[in-house]
Amino acid sequence: MRQSKTMASVPQRVFSGVQPTGNLHLGNYLGAIKRFVELQDRFGCIYCVVDLHAITVWQDPAELRRSIREVAAAFLAAGVDGEKHIVFNQSQVSGHAELAWIFNCVARLGWLNRMTQFKEKAGKDRENASVGLYAYPNLMAADILLYRATHVPVGEDQKQHLELARDIAQKFNNDFAASIAANGLDEKFFPLPEPLIAGPATRVMSLRDGSKKMSKSEPSDASRINLTDDADQIASKIRKAKTDPLPLPETVEGLKDRPEADNLVGIYAALADSDAAAVLAQYGGAQFSAFKQALVDLTVDKLAPINAEMKRLVADPGHIDRVLGHGAERADAIAETTMAAVKDIVGLIRRA
Structure with a gap:
């Protein structure tokens, strides 16, 4: 029997995802995963391991499977509730790829040509970049709109992609306005x-160069704090983090043109659920050695429980796979409703 063409009004719903490309780090935690946990009390949340995005560049299959489970483990270890909310991996819900193709036919070439992240990731050899990497933003739009999400936690570097999703x-909605109305839809x-x-550390920078984003792909492991690092590794990396010779400033304005100081203060503020002004009120005027030790203590205190729980979860891949499978079933139920309506709107004939 065919599904009804009427759909309920869109609830306040959050969608976000993390790529499983290895080396989850402090930037992923502060910029995304920590916020996922905080949003759970305000929204219905759908959190996705975006494995289809990961394969826009070649991935070793065995390593990809390991990384998918590691990201899921990080979600759960940080406090995401996989029962109350939805946690799954993207490739288990075919609607992502299906809607992305329809959006390939809606989005304009000129829009994608303006996407700065493709230019950064493809580098000078753009002719050898995959079509998937080029069309990545359309898939991201499909990820969000498949669930008719109303809110998306994003870092500054993803704002352009979210603007594209809105476009x-x-x-x-404009192209198919008559068909939407004919199908009795909003x-x-x-x-x-x-x-x-939101937050003081939406963009966490490298520990070795405050002008560059903390990245999984940076060759130097000392540039990032991995979520799998133990206390000694965290302490060593923070103590060796690049700084300038001046003491910490006493005001936020004093952080201007001091990227490494600004980064470390922002990290402390984010971990402490505070802000830069409060951090500088406590540590302003101090030498970096004293501040770095305080940052070591705080970082270890916050990350050690997550590290331990991640290790426990990763050791039981069957459990993680069951969580992802259960989440995919729940996600698919929402996605199927959206795709049925989209096909009717576009004029495609659905299976009876």
Whole structure:
């Protein structure tokens, strides 16, 4: 029997994802995973291990499977509730790829040509980049809009992609306005998702170069604090983190043009659920050696329980796979409803 064409109004729903490309680090935790936990009390949340995004560049299959489970373990270890909310990996829900193709036909080439992240990731040899890497933003739009998400926690570097998702949603709603109305659906079928950008460390920088983002792909492991690092490794990396010769400033304005100081203060503030002004009120005027020791103590205190729980979860891959499978079933139920309506709107014939 065919599904009803009427759909309930869109609830306040968050969607976000993390790529399983290895070396989860402090930037992933502060910029994404910690915030996932904080949003659970305000929204219905869907958190995805975006493995289809990961394969826009070649991945070793065995390592990819390990990384998918590690990201899921990080979600759970940090406090994401996989029963109350939805945790799954993207490739288990076919609607992501299906809707992405439809959005490939809605989005304009000029829009994608303006995406700065493709230019950064492809580098000078763009002719050898995969089509998937180029069309990555359309898949990201599909990830969000498949669940008709209203809010997306994003870092500054992803704001452009979210703007594209909003443009695609708007163009779809406009292009198919008559069909949406004929199917008895809200004229704003796809909501225009709002960014959630907050906190003192939305963009965590390298410990070796305050002008570069902390990255999984950075050759030097000393540039990042991995979520799998033990206390000694964390302490060593923070103590060796690049700084300048001046003491910490006493005001936030004093952090200007001091990227390494600004980064370490931002990390402390984010871990302490505070802000830069409060951190400088306590440590301003001090030498970096004293501040770094305080940062070591705080970082170990916050990350050690997550590290231990991640190790426990990763040691039981069957449990993680069951969590992902259960989440995929729940995600798929929402996705199927959206895709049924999209196919009717576009004019495709669904299986009876």
